[in-house]
Every structure is written in structure tokens, then in C-alpha cells.
Amino acid sequence: EILDKFPKDVKDKILSIKIISRVDNFKVIFCVIDSLLKGTERKAVKSISSYYLESIIIFTNKEGNETHFINTKYIKKDKKPEARGFRRITVGKTDRLRTAAERLSKIYAYEGISSLTLTSNCEKAFDIEAVSKEFYKEFVEKYKELRDVIRSNNPSFKKEDADKFTQEIMNRLLFLYFIQKKGWLNDDYKFLYNNFKSNPKNYYKNFLIPLFKKLSTKDFNHQEFENIPFLNGGLFEFSKIEEKISIPNKAFNNIYEDLLERFNFTIREDNELEEEVAIDPEMLGKIFEELILSIEAEKYKDIPNPRRASGSYYTPRFIVSFMTKQSLLNYLINELPEIPEDIFKSFIYNLTADGIDRPEIIKEKLLNLKIVDPGVGSGAFSVDILNKIVDLIEILNAKIGITESRHNLRKKVIEDCIYGVDIQDRAVHLARLRLWLSLIVDLEVENIKDIPPLINLDFKILKGDSLVSKICGFKFDLKRRTLTNQKIFELIEKYKKLKDEFSEVDIDVKKRILKNKISKIKCDIAIWHLENIKYSLKNKLKSIGSQLTLIEKTQKENKEEERKREILKREILSIEKKIEGIKNGKGIDAFNWYLDFFEVMGAREGFDIVIANPPYGVSVDKEIYKNEFNLDSSDSYGVFTALGLNILKPGGTLCYIMSDTWKTIKTHYKLRKKLFEETKAQCIVSVPMKTFKATVNTGIYLFRKSTP
Numbered sequence: 001e002i003l004d005k006f007p008k009d010v011k012d013k014i015l016s017i018k019i020i021s022r023v024d025n026f027k028v029i030f031c032v033i034d035s036l037l038k039g040t041e042r043k044a045v046k047s048i049s050s051y052y053l054e055s056i057i058i059f060t061n062k063e064g065n066e067t068h069f070i071n072t073k074y075i076k077k078d079k080k081p082e083a084r085g086f087r088r089i090t091v092g093k094t095d096r097l098r099t100a101a102e103r104l105s106k107i108y109a110y111e112g113i114s115s116l117t118l119t120s121n122c123e124k125a126f127d128i129e130a131v132s133k134e135f136y137k138e139f140v141e142k143y144k145e146l147r148d149v150i151r152s153n154n155p156s157f158k159k160e161d162a163d164k165f166t167q168e169i170m171n172r173l174l175f176l177y178f179i180q181k182k183g184w185l186n187d188d189y190k191f192l193y194n195n196f197k198s199n200p201k202n203y204y205k206n207f208l209i210p211l212f213k214k215l216s217t218k219d220f221n222h223q224e225f226e227n228i229p230f231l232n233g234g235l236f237e238f239s240k241i242e243e244k245i246s247i248p249n250k251a252f253n254n255i256y257e258d259l260l261e262r263f264n265f266t267i268r269e270d271n272e273l274e275e276e277v278a279i280d281p282e283m284l285g286k287i288f289e290e291l292i293l294s295i296e297a298e299k300y301k302d303i304p305n306p307r308r309a310s311g312s313y314y315t316p317r318f319i320v321s322f323m324t325k326q327s328l329l330n331y332l333i334n335e336l337p338e339i340p341e342d343i344f345k346s347f348i349y350n351l352t353a354d355g356i357d358r359p360e361i362i363k364e365k366l367l368n369l370k371i372v373d374p375g376v377g378s379g380a381f382s383v384d385i386l387n388k389i390v391d392l393i394e395i396l397n398a399k400i401g402i403t404e405s406r407h408n409l410r411k412k413v414i415e416d417c418i419y420g421v422d423i424q425d426r427a428v429h430l431a432r433l434r435l436w437l438s439l440i441v442d443l444e445v446e447n448i449k450d451i452p453p454l455i456n457l458d459f460k461i462l463k464g465d466s467l468v469s470k471i472c473g474f475k476f477d478l479k480r481r482t483l484t485n486q487k488i489f490e491l492i493e494k495y496k497k498l499k500d501e502f503s504e505v506d507i508d509v510k511k512r513i514l515k516n517k518i519s520k521i522k523c524d525i526a527i528w529h530l531e532n533i534k535y536s537l538k539n540k541l542k543s544i545g546s547q548l549t550l551i552e553k554t555q556k557e558n559k560e561e562e563r564k565r566e567i568l569k570r571e572i573l574s575i576e577k578k579i580e581g582i583k584n585g586k587g588i589d590a591f592n593w594y595l596d597f598f599e600v601m602g603a604r605e606g607f608d609i610v611i612a613n614p615p616y617g618v619s620v621d622k623e624i625y626k627n628e629f630n631l632d633s634s635d636s637y638g639v640f641t642a643l644g645l646n647i648l649k650p651g652g653t654l655c656y657i658m659s660d661t662w663k664t665i666k667t668h669y670k671l672r673k674k675l676f677e678e679t680k681a682q683c684i685v686s687v688p689m690k691t692f693k694a695t696v697n698t699g700i701y702l703f704r705k706s707t708p
Contacts, residue, residue: 006047013040015062017048024115026054026122036061036068038274045070045086054119056107066092069104071126087126089277090264094181094189099131099264103277128275131263132286135279138259139287143170149251165245167426168238171284171433172212175235177260178267178281178437184448186227193256195224196249204247212236218453218507232453232506235433267441281437282317284430285378315380315613319657319687319700324385325349326702327371327609327655328392330682334651334704335365348388351395359396366393369417370600371609374466374643376420379431381611382461383438389413406442411455414439415503419597419607420461432457453506458515459499464591467624467639471526472578474533477594477601488528495521496599519588525595526588527579534575541568593647606649613657614640616696633667635659641671645678650707654679657687659696679703 003017013034021028029048033040041059048057049072057070069089091100106125109118124130147166151157157165176185176192185191199207207224214225216236264278325348332344339362343355353359366389373381390409397404414435422428436454445451470476495518502514545561553561582588594601601607618636625631629642637658644654662668662675675681683702 002048002051005051007043010040010043010047014044020058021109023109023113023118026115026118027052027056029055029057031057031059032062033059034062036066041068041070041088042086042274045072054115056122066090069100071122085274087128087275087277089126090266094183095278096261096264098262099278103131126277128277131277131279132283135259135263135283136287138262139170142255142259143167145254146170146247146251150245150247153246153248164425165242168242168429169208169247171429172236173255173260174284175433175437177265179440181265181267182440182443184229184451186225187448190261193261196252196256200249203249203252204245205243209243212238227448229448229451230453230506231436231451232456235429235436235454237508267437281383281434282380284434285380315377315657317380317384320380320384321388322685323611323655323657323700323702324381324388326683326700327611327653328366328385328388330653330655330702330704331369331608332362332365334653336362347392347395351391353395353399356396356399359399363393363396363400366396367412367416369609370419370604370607371417371611372419372421372597372600372607372647373612374421374610374640374647375612375614376422376431376461377427377613379420379434379461381613382418382420382431383434385609385611386410386413386418386435386438389417407439407452410439410442414457414460415455418460419600421464421466421591422461423463423465425463428461428463431461435461456503456505456511459502459518459596462591462596464596466591466593467620467628467643468590469593470590471529471588471592471595472575472582472590474529476529476592488525491521491525491528492595492598492602495525495595522588522595523582527582530575530579530582534572534579537568537572537575541565541572544568601647604649606647606652608649609653609655610644610648611653611655612640612644614644616659631668631670633665633671635661635668638662638668638671642674645674645703645705648705650705652705653682654703654705655700657698657700660686660699661696675703679705 003011003014006014015032015034017029017031019027020030029052031044031048033044036059044059045057049055053072055072057072059068059070060066067090069091070086071088072086089100089103091097103125107118107121143166146169147162150165151159151162154162173192179185180189180191183189188194195207196203210222211225211228213220213236214222214228215231216238218230218232220230266276266278266280268276268280329344329348332339332348333341336344339358340355346352346354347356347362356362369389371382371385373379376382390406390413393404393409394406418435420428420431422431435457439454440451443451498514498518498521502511502518505511505514544564615636619634620636620639622634625634625639629639629646631638631642637656641654641656641658641662644656648654662671680703681701682704683700685700687698687700
């Protein structure tokens, strides 16, 4: 009786709808729709929920081969409850039923149950956090078991080596479980598990190693993997030593039975309004925090903790979403001040193009955006801003009257807009992995051979110390307008061109050749830089004592001049040794903002957005915080804040979530002064302490860098 009251675009998609069960006001609504598209479900849920607040909505497609159980969430709006997002449990041919069965069993309606109790049980059944905690608990156990097996079967391995290989194997298996959902592994949604059961002798050596080779090596042939795609990207590239590792089958049995086959996986990352009761790629971020950082892992204190001293904290999804939205809003307002702010607010927060009469120019600005996370961690901000930019461009495309492949849009945004740096290898690997997963989420192909290889992210998400940006111990902060020397200008242009070329290369030999070329040019740039410094020091050396005086110098003055000469001679000798070392094959592996990201720092004078949850409470060396950033506090978040301002372009947006101590304590005076003199505060939001497992009050701070 309510169907006729639905909007036409919703009503046309619903084939049938009825209430199949009820307890007082609580109802179970069964709805058959044309196809299980999330956009259709979202509109239908909004319409149904306006009549039935307490309910479970069951959607199925006309073929009846997939079912979605929906539980809505509400907010108070104008004193009335309104559906604002929902949680979903999926049951279909690609899904593991154990998670769905365990969760849905919690809403069994025994005789006499009240609708209030049923609603409460429903909340528990669709509690994603509970599923995540359960998954993490099992993951830790299986991680430990696999690591210990690797160590016991490979006695020459150090503990850190065993940890590294364990993390690599677990990352790869998780990634494969995500893409398995798409049917890309021999069109078998249980490909890994089924082959484990049929390889009773040496699953790792006879099955996984050849599979990894097939995924990472173009034109690699294996009779069992003819319908397996070549993925490229670097995730499945491995060293010779990995082929020699001995891992018995029993180690994988528990991984599959108790972990991977028990939980349901979804490749699509949730947003703040829609969540799936399954393991999504964001779970990798939580694992990174809990397992690798071991912040609360007293029970698992023997698990490696390379970043414990780094003060890193996992950022909840709703905070990431708010920060990326506010940053994009600030960016567009700054870039297009002639467009009313309210139009941009509605565009970004409500995903509507109402009032936009120049969609092409807004699209151009979004695709021209350069954003970086200087402590990228597991890539939460990078992935979220990618998703939001793609969603916004699709809205603009609809306004323009064109369509573009979401996969191609994602690829373009990753290649052109997103950058990240982290000091930990594990963080860099996870950030890249999540970006790869986000790249394939919308890719649909009829033939496995049509799957395009993943892009290389080696020069977009980099390993490096964000705070120490030097070449051979010397600053390197060239900008395009200062590049008057033709040689260095040509070297840097060639360096950038080779990096762009590398992102598309999918053949190992070409990768190695290009990497060697890039390394060689980086060395040439370093030599040029050192030669210039040496030249300057030699001129200083010549100038000492060269000035004629009428009065004879005292013995003390002569000694002082000799002392200065000796210092300069030692510095020149040190530089000559560094140059000689580079010429003899010693590479330049240090990260440098101006060199590694010259296309942003040199050509554009900085990033449009710097966004991060920087490390808290870590003591930075005095050489860095005092001499490099002119600060009085060694606390890492303050130094990262100063760094953020330094790498922003004029008018750019700095958005951090960080401790609020910078506002009051004496040692942060210089940071306050820098912020007040160089920026305008745009947004300050206090965050409850319970949001993070930290002992300080935190806030979200958004600043716009002043223009000269």
C-alpha cells in the first residue's frame, strides 16, 4: 500500500515488496528489485524507512541468486528520525556463509520477544566492529603460527626476516581473497582453498610460488594458471630466498579453516553512510595498527613493533571522511572563489550538482589536485580522497552529459593526484596494496586477458623519512624558477619523464632498466648538487685572508684564519669522497621532497593539500627540529606540522588531526607563531579522547597557507 507513494525512479526498480514477518512495530520487509545495485538499494531504503523505522529490509534480485540483509541507522533531523546510512550482510555465490549465519542467528525472535529487544539484538547482529575484532584476533593467532613455523623450518632466518616474510605472505593471501571475489582466479570463488585441498604435499612450493610468478611475471606460462591474470604492480614480486623457504601445509590449513574461509570479504571499502558486515580493505589498516604497532598488544608482545616509537594511531573512518571532505571543500573554495561556498558544500557533502553551472572547470580543478600524506601509514587518507574525487567527478560528468569508466578515473587520479611517504616498508606496502584494490573494485571484464596490469606505485608512495629531506647530507630545495643551469634543468625533466614511463611498465626487464636509469639520473643530480656546494666552499676558502689590510694581522687572527681553512678543506674533502663514492656505484637512496616529487615541489611550488594523522609524542632529534625547522619542541607532531607548511603551495590546505598541546605550552611558541603568521585557520574541531587510544586531547585542524 505504500509503493505508490515512492518516487517514480524507485518504484520502477521494485518488482515486488511485502512484509513477511513482524513483532509489534518491528518488521521484516522482503523486496525484489531489478538488480542489486547500491544506488537502487540506497534510494529504496530511504523510501521504505520513511514508513517503517524499525525493520530489516531484505533485497534480492529477480534471479534470486543473491540476497542483501539491510539494517538502517538513524539520526535525529528536525526532531524526527531519518534513515542516514545502513549496514549490509550479503549472501551470494561468492560469499562465505559462516559470517552471515553467525550474525543473523543473533536476531532469532523467540516467543514473547519485544520489538525493543529485537531492535537491540539487530544492532548487535550488524555490529561491524565485533566482526573486525574477531577477525583481528584470529589473524594475530595465524600470523604468529605462520611466523613460528617459518622460523622453525628455516633456522638461518632471523626473527625480523621471518616477520617480513610472514607479513608478505599474509598480505598476498588477503589481496587474493579480495580479487577472488571478482572471479579473477580461474573463475573459482574458492580458488585458493580448493587448490590447497588438492595439493597435499607442498602447497607453498608447488602452488603458491608458481601462482605468485604468474601474477607478477608477464608471459609466464603454467598449465594450471591459464585463466589467471598478470597483475604487475609489485605486490607479488619476490626474491630468490622466498622460493627457498620451507613452509609445511599444516601452517596453511589453520589459516584457511579458521580465518580466510570463515569470514566474508568485500573488495569495496565502506563509507561513513554504508557499511558491509564483512572484511574490507580498510581492515588492513586496522591490522597494521594493532599488529604491527602493537599499541595494546600486551598479550602478543613478542610480535614485531618497528613503529611503536613512532606514535602512530589508526584514524577512524568517519574522521578520515570528514577531513578529506573539508580539505576538498577548502581547496575548491580557494581555487574558485567566484562560486558560492554553499554550492560547494552541497556538492561535497550531499553529492549534488545543484547550482553548478560550470562543471567542466570544477572537474579540471579536481583532476589537477596534488595531495600528499607525509606519514601515509596504511593509506587511509589516500584511498578516501581517491573515492571522493571519483564520486564527485561522476556527478560532474552527469551534469556535463558524458560517461567515463570508474576504473580509468581511479587510475588517472592515482597517477596524477595522490602522493605519500612513510618511513616504514610495511606501511608503504599496505598503502600501495589498498590503492591497487581500490583500482580494481569497479573493473568488470568479460575475459581474464582483458584485465589491465596494475600501475607501478614505486614513485608515488615512497619509503623515506619525511623530516630529513637531504641529498648526501645537504639541503636540496631547487624550484623551477631557480633552475637557470641548463644541465640540471634537463636532468630533472628527464628524471620526471622516466618516472612517468615507469608507472606504466609491466615487463620485469624493462622495469629494471628504467629503475637503473632513474637511479643513474638521481646520482647525476646529486653530483651536480655536490659540485656546486664544493665550488662555493672553494670560493670561501680562497676568500679567507685574501683581503689586504694596512695593519699586520696578529698571531691570533692568523690562527683563526688557519682554523677556518682547515674546516673548509675537510668539508671539501668530504664532498669529494661522496662524489667519488657515487661515481663508483654508491646509490642515492635517501628521500628528498624537491627531487622525488619535483613535478609538485619544483614545478608547482608545493602541494594543494597536505593531510595526515602525524605521529604523536615521539622525540625528534634536535638537529632536525631546531636546525631544520627552527622549533623548540621535539614532539613529532609539531615538526610534521612545520613540514606540512613547508611543502604546501601558497593558498594550499593543511589538514591534520593532532594533539591540542600546541595551542598552550611554552615549547610550542614558535610553532604557534609560524601557524599564525603563515596561515589562516579555517576549521578547528575538538575530538573526544576516547576516539584514539592516546593519552592526549586531540583536534582536527585545517589551515590555509597565506599567499605572498
